[in-house]
Amino acid sequence: MTTSAVAGTFGVLHEGHKALIRRAFETGDRVLVGITSDEMSSGGREVSVPLEIRMRELRRFLDTFGRYDLFVIDDIYGPSDKMDDVDVLVVSEESLPNGRLINERRESRGIRKLELSVVPLINADDGGKISASAILRGEYSRSGRRDVIDIAVGSLNPVKVQAVRNVMERIYGEVRITAVDVQGDVPQQPFGDETRLGAENRSRNALGGHDLGVGIEAGVFEFPDGLYDIQHCAVTDRGGRTTYGQGSGFRYPDDIAGLVRGGMTVGDAVRRLYGNNGIGKRQGAVGMLSKGLLDRLGLTEQSVTAAMIPRIWEG
Numbered sequence: 367m368t369t370s371a372v373a374g375t376f377g378v379l380h381e382g383h384k385a386l387i388r389r390a391f392e393t394g395d396r397v398l399v400g401i402t403s404d405e406m407s408s409g410g411r412e413v414s415v416p417l418e419i420r421m422r423e424l425r426r427f428l429d430t431f432g433r434y435d436l437f438v439i440d441d442i443y444g445p446s447d448k449m450d451d452v453d454v455l456v457v458s459e460e461s462l463p464n465g466r467l468i469n470e471r472r473e474s475r476g477i478r479k480l481e482l483s484v485v486p487l488i489n490a491d492d493g494g495k496i497s498a499s500a501i502l503r504g505e506y507s508r509s510g511r512r513d514v515i516d517i518a519v520g521s522l523n524p525v526k527v528q529a530v531r532n533v534m535e536r537i538y539g540e541v542r543i544t545a546v547d548v549q550g551d552v553p554q555q556p557f558g559d560e561t562r563l564g565a566e567n568r569s570r571n572a573l574g575g576h577d578l579g580v581g582i583e584a585g586v587f588e589f590p591d592g593l594y595d596i597q598h599c600a601v602t603d604r605g606g607r608t609t610y611g612q613g614s615g616f617r618y619p620d621d622i623a624g625l626v627r628g629g630m631t632v633g634d635a636v637r638r639l640y641g642n643n644g645i646g647k648r649q650g651a652v653g654m655l656s657k658g659l660l661d662r663l664g665l666t667e668q669s670v671t672a673a674m675i676p677r678i679w680e681g
Contacts, residue, residue, distance in 0.1 A: 367395045367396060368393065368394050368395050368396070368453045368454060369394055369395070369396040369397075369398065369451055369452050369453050369454070370389075370390045370391075370393045370394025370396070370397050370398070370452065370453065370454040370455070370456060370483070371390065371394075371397070371398040371399070371400065371444070371448075371449065371452045371454070371455050371456065372386050372387055372389070372390040372397070372398075372399055372400070372455070372456040372457075373399065373400030373401070373402070373439055373442075373444060374386065374400075374401065374402070374461075375401070375402045375406075375407045375420070375498065376401055376420050376423070376424050376498075377407065377414075377415045377420060377498035377499070377501075377502065378415070378423075378498045378501045378502060378508060378531075379420075379423050379424060379427055379508070380496050380498060380501060380508040380509070380510075381488050381496055381508060381509045381510065382458065382487065382488045382495065382496045383498075384427065385485050385486075385488055386456050386457075386458060386485050387399070387427065387428065387431075387456075389456045389483055389485050390454075390456045391431045391432075393454045393456065393483055394453070394454060396433075396435075397431070397433075397434045397435070398434070398435045398437070398448055398449070398452060399424070399428060399434055399435065399436045399437075400436075400437060400438070400439040400444050401417070401420060401421055401424060401436065401437075401438055401439065402438070402439055402440075403417065403438050403439065403440050404416060404417045405440065406439065406440055406441065407420075414524075415502070415524050415528070416524055416525075417438065419524060419525070419528050419663065421436070422663075423528075424436065435448070442464045442467065442468065443468055443471060449468075450472075450477055452480060453480065453481060454480065454481045454482075454483050455468065455480040455481070455482055455483070456483045456485060457482055457483070457484055457485070458484070458485050458486075458487055459484060459485075459486060459487050460487060460495070462482065462484055465480065465482040466482070468480065469482070488510070489510065490505075490506050490510025490511075490512075491506060491510050491511055491512050491513070492506075492510075492512070496508075496509070496510045501543075502543075502545070503544065504516070504518070504542045504543055504544025504545075505542070506542060507540035507541055507542055508535075508540065509540060511540050512542070514538070514539075514540040514541055514542055515534070515538050515541050515542070515577050515578070516541075516542045516544070516576045516577045516578075517530065517534055517541055517542065517543050517544070517576060517577060517578045517579075517580060518543075518544045518545075518546045518572040518573060518574060518576040518578070518579045518580065519543060519544070519545050519546065519572060519580050519582075520546055520548045520550075520568030520569055520571055520572030520579060520580065520581040520582070521545065521546075521547075521548075521568065521581075521582060522545050522546075522547050525650070525662050525663050525666060526582045526666055527543060527545045528663060529582070529663055529666035529667045529670055530543060530580050530582075530670055531543045532663075532667055533667050533670040533671050533674065534670075534674075537674060537678060544576065546571075546572040546574070546579075548567075548568055548571035548572050549567070549568070549571065550563075550564030550565065550567045550568045550581065550583050551563075551564070551567045551571075552564035552567070552583070554631055555585075555586065555626065555630070555631040555632065556583055556584075556585035556586070557585060557586055557587070557588075558585065558586075558587055558588070560585060561583050561584070561585025561586075561587075561596065561597075561598045562583070562585075562598045562600070562610065564581070564583035564585070564598075565581040565582055565583040565598040565599055565600040565610070566581060566600040566602070566608055566610075567581065568580075568581025568582065568583065568600070569581030569600040569601060569602040569608060570600075570602050570608070573602050573603075573604070577603065577604060578601055578602065578603055579601070579602045579603075580599065580600070580601050580670065580673075581599065581600045581601075581602075582597065582598070582599050582666060582669060582670070583597070583598050584596075584597045584598075584632075585597075585598065586618070586626055586632065587615070589617075591617065592617045592618065592620065592623055593617065593618045593622075593623035593626060593627065594615040594616065594617050594618070595615060595616055595618060595632065595651070595652070596612050596613065596614075596615040597612060597613040597665055597666060597668070597669045598610065598611070598612045598669060599611050599612070599613075599666075599669035599670045599672065599673040600673060601670075601673045601674060601677070609673050609674070609675075609676045609677060610672075610673055611668075611669050611670070611671065611672025611673030611674070611675065612668075612669050612672055613665045613666065613667075613668035613669040613672070614665070614668055616652055616655070616656075616660075618632070618651070618655075619655070621639055622635045622636060622639060622651070625638065625639070632651055633651075636651050636654070640654065650662025650665065652665055
């Protein structure tokens with residue numbers, strides 16, 4: 367039985383990554399896949415996509431092949447208890463030097479050298495290699511195409527950006543997505559109608575010369591039985607038309623609701639009560655409260671999809 371391995375950051379899973387993974391399944395009966403930790407992936411990069419998002423997207427593609435072993439790596443060598451049994455390491459032309467370093471280290475430890483299976487780089491429309499960083503900057507789509515719909519997201523929050531990418535790719539196929547740092551011009555914790563206004567302001571402020579501007583705002587709403595979270599999305603086009611949608615709402619526990627009514631943001635209230643740092647940019651309060659049954663990415667996708675429904679049935 368031959369064991370193959372492939373590794374990467376997989377910031378945005380593009381055609382270059384997919385070619386590496388396909389080769390790993392072609393060359394190995396057993397396939398190991400390493401994905402860089404958040405600490406390793408953030409080094410020297412303009413934009414770092416959280417591990418949870420990268421891993422979810424990677425798993426979706428890997429599941430189409432069958433069995434595999436996915437694990438997190440903190441350096442180019444990977445954990446020895448897994449990598450020592452590998453026969454073939456799949457690398458790109460660009461990462462070939464790292465493969466040679468790995469073999470030098472194996473040789474110094476008395477471990478047999480790996481066969482290095484080199485996959486040619488895949489180029490974008492501009493002739494340069496496809497790069498996750500360029501995709502995250504909105505220069506082209508996952509396959510390197512520039513002649514696709516150009517969409518701006520009015521936030522640098524990676525969860526919001528990924529949600530827009532996921533939904534728009536389902537609708538349009540290939541898209542360019544640019545994250546734009548704009549404000550919603552509403553309080554940090556929107557209440558009621560401020561939520562829709564914040565989403566609209568973000569979509570219009572982000573639009574610029576793009577084909578569509580997308581704004582997403584999470585706000586809280588008072589209902590007879592308590593305080594609810596409802597996420598709103600607005601999509602504005604070059605003609606100035608804006609369409610709206612919202613995700614499914616959920617009720618906050620009374621302890622969180624009390625702090626929010628007292629002037630705290632939801633994020634601050636959750637941190638005070640539960641100490642969950644970074645929750646707003648990761649699974650969100652809904653992920654914690656639902657024990658993982660629904661996370662912020664899924665909730666955000668709902669609002670984006672709802673805002674696109676008028677454009678879907680019209681087009």
